Amino acid sequence: MPRELTQNRIQKIWIPSKDDKPSMPRTSRGGPHLANPPTVIVMVGLPARGKTYISRKLTRYLNWIGIPTKVFNVGEYRREAVKHYSSYDFFKSDNEDAVKIRQQCALAALRDVKTYLTEEEGQVAVFDATNTTRERRDMILDFGAENGFKIFFIESVCDDPNVIACNILEVKVSCPDYQDCNKTDAMEDFKKRIECYRMNYQPLDHDQYDRNLSFIKVIDVGRRFLVNRIQDHIQSRIVYYLMNIHVQPRSIYLCRHGESQHNLQGRLGGDSGLSTRGRKFAGALAKFVEEQNLKDLKVWTSQLRRSIQTAEALNVPYEQWKALNEIDAGVCEEMTYEEVRERFPEEFTLRDQDKYYYRYPSGESYQDLVQRVEPVIMELERQENVLVVCHQAVMRCLLAYFLDKSADEMPYLKCPLHTVLKLTPVAYGCKVESISLNVEAVNTHRDRPEEVKRGPSTLIRRNSVTPLTSPEPNKKPRIEGLDDPIIREVTPAQLTLCSTSHTTLSLSTQHWLSEACLRTFLHYLQVVSVLLFQRT
């Protein structure tokens, strides 16, 4: 007898129920089953080859499409263990003490990888280190086999001295290791550090030794790729992503259409035209774009009239993407929030309970939006200078990708009308400049309501499209024998252990709040309370 179906009230997903209560669905996924068992991505390459850049960018992408991913950077473990970095001598292969410490750091990181993947519901762990010797990689392969993890290597090979020098300047010279050095000294030391690794470097050998491994070799910053034995969907997506990203300097401009007629009336959705002020904004946008004096700017709009009207004012070619259309509010399309509250009071409440997962009846959710908008992100990665004229919810999704915001924060990101956000990749992240074009408009932002009673945790979380903020790396001492876990003085650096995405949550058990971070947060509370007591 087939089980009865009920529709989950927030996500509008049909699941089997028993006695009117949702029972465990056989495979409760909001989307395709993406990765099973967990995968460890292992970076390989000499220093300054972009391993950490790739690790973090890839992690951000995977989290955004809903695959819980975390970076484990062995260099950071080393900085924990060895408080003060003196010089490149540490990395000499004949420095026995240092070799021991470095080995222990790698093992500690692997231990945390195991915890993340087996106990914290992580699905992908990125093991970010040089991993330049066969010995080290064999150790990792054994670790993977013992625990039932798939291993996928990403090797970055580059011998262009310009690229390397540039990398060193952008991210090495300013790193904690060199905070007391001047640029020249730092550069010199780092180059010698690279030499320490180069002597023992054994690149992945697709012909013989490593022919059965799954890996991608990224050569010369993406000019060429060697891809060996892709095993599954997630590895295929990773390869596709890596082949589309680039490091050319460029900027991405995000803005909404000019104020629309519906905006003026406080109505959701629809396909209305621009108001007078909206048209004024379009003109201001044209001027702004001209002043930016950009080389080869691409302009993208949705297929809704208000964004096209805005682009029209720029007098340049533009492309219409249906994927950029505003979130479909289903039966609530064209209503005001008051009308929604009146006619669909339950829906109104549910949306505030869980705005990311909430799907309008016969409409969409933010979660659906992310899936819809993914090809846009992929193409944005390929492109250089682009201006995207879109809509509030869509812009929030795009912004969450670039700024690594979680599903929880995404629906509340501030994207006001008549404001352009200029995003410029820099070092490992993204610089944001917010430019208001000085044309008044209504405010369409609804803050997260104060007293929101969190309902029973939504059934379907895993493997659906759920952006997570890339978790902060563990910073607690975790190397046995090298340090004792005591309540130490709370330094400002430690206060930012948990990214804001974690601390703004009430201590409800959100699935994605990693155990480690929760512990750290509680630790922080303990410490603060101790300090407070001390003061009184």
Added chain:
Amino acid sequence: MSSTEDVIMAIPRELTQNPLRKIWMPCKNGLPEKHISQKRVCMTNCPTLIVTVGLPARGKTYISKKLTRYLNWIGVPTKEFNVGQYRRECLKIYKSFEFFRPDNEEGLKIRKQCALAALNDVRQYLSVEGGQVAVFDATNTTRERRATIMRFAEQNGYKVFFVESVCEDPKVIAENIVQVKLGSPDYTDRNTEEAIQDFMKRIKCYENSYQPLDENLDRELSYIKIMNVGQRYLVNRVLDHIQSRIVYYLMNIHITPRSIYLCRHGESDLNVRGRIGGDSGLSPRGKEFAQYLGRFIQDQNIKDLKVWTSQMKRTIQTAEALGVPYEQWKALNEIDAGVCEEMMYEEIQEHYPLEFALRDQDKYRYRYPKGESYEDLVQRLEPVIMELERQENVLVICHQAVMRCLLAYFLDKSAEELPYLKCPLHTVLKLTPVAYGCKVESIYLNVEAVNTHRDKPENVDISRLPEEALLTVPAHY
């Protein structure tokens, strides 16, 4: 005063919405102006020439045909040009492998002429007929031949992308020969043993002069080298979006034998009443079908079958009866009929006669007001197709319009044919890749259901009478 005073209020062009596709375009005096860019994404600025490279029986034609099918389905006009075919036209009768001997001057001359004739047709297709991608399918094993092609491309402003297939596994090569060479027109009068012998000698003729794409010498070229049927890939200098998509596609396809089962949900309550769309449950007959489907699947005894449904109740109810795990894809949801959701065709004719007529005029591109078109559906379904290519045995329980789109991909149907493909309720289509195409078996599971297929009526004019419009509406309760 505010700086907005200085803002030049550009007078933007008026916008009008194309009634068929519901796309907003600038217009002048009420007439649509030549619009700058309406494509959903600009695939490439100039036409692309894909050039296959490799010894015989390495899967070049297989790849060419499959890639062409995929690109056409996603809306990139593509055509393949198989030089072997030109040679068959020219020679009429194939005698033996001797024709391919490198010292056969007469043979070499004819083969070169064929290649040039094919390139000529490529130019016609890309520069005159509006094609966007041409696949030049030949061995192209010498640097000299490839240089000729690149000169040709440069003269005409085409981008070149090479797809080389390298394989030394004798089993794979033998299998290829059996699957596609034995049945080729060249060997219609030979027995199997003779044909294989001859073909192996043919391969030998090419081997000595084979110059594979070289990491150093060819480092400025854009190409993908596929090794051992996808075990390894070398990708060099991907230049643009379309090349990136091609690479992604090629890395996801495989040749492991498997079958794909497509069917619709069981008959639904709305089906019975002649209404489109909605999210209703199964009718009693629909439930019966679900049971039969369960039994059918069991009888098929399929190894590791994956079951996919949409997120609409009727497909999930159908899958539930199978008693196996299944995955819900929102991308498999039925086409959104917008303002016409849950209407009967008779009601659509009554309330939206213009829309109804436009739909009949161009059913593929027609977008329901506040809804979708088949064209939109294809874009929505592309990730499903990509994952289907990766998978092995899969049963997809979906909907009429969605099933038509998927079927059109597998059976290489055009945009014109797609919206009229027959996908009746309670019928499973079993697709099995074979040779260069797909074998289809249609299995009706013997549970009665209404017919939901509406043929294109004769009169599609907006001035037609209601009776003419409703002529082909299938019966319902």
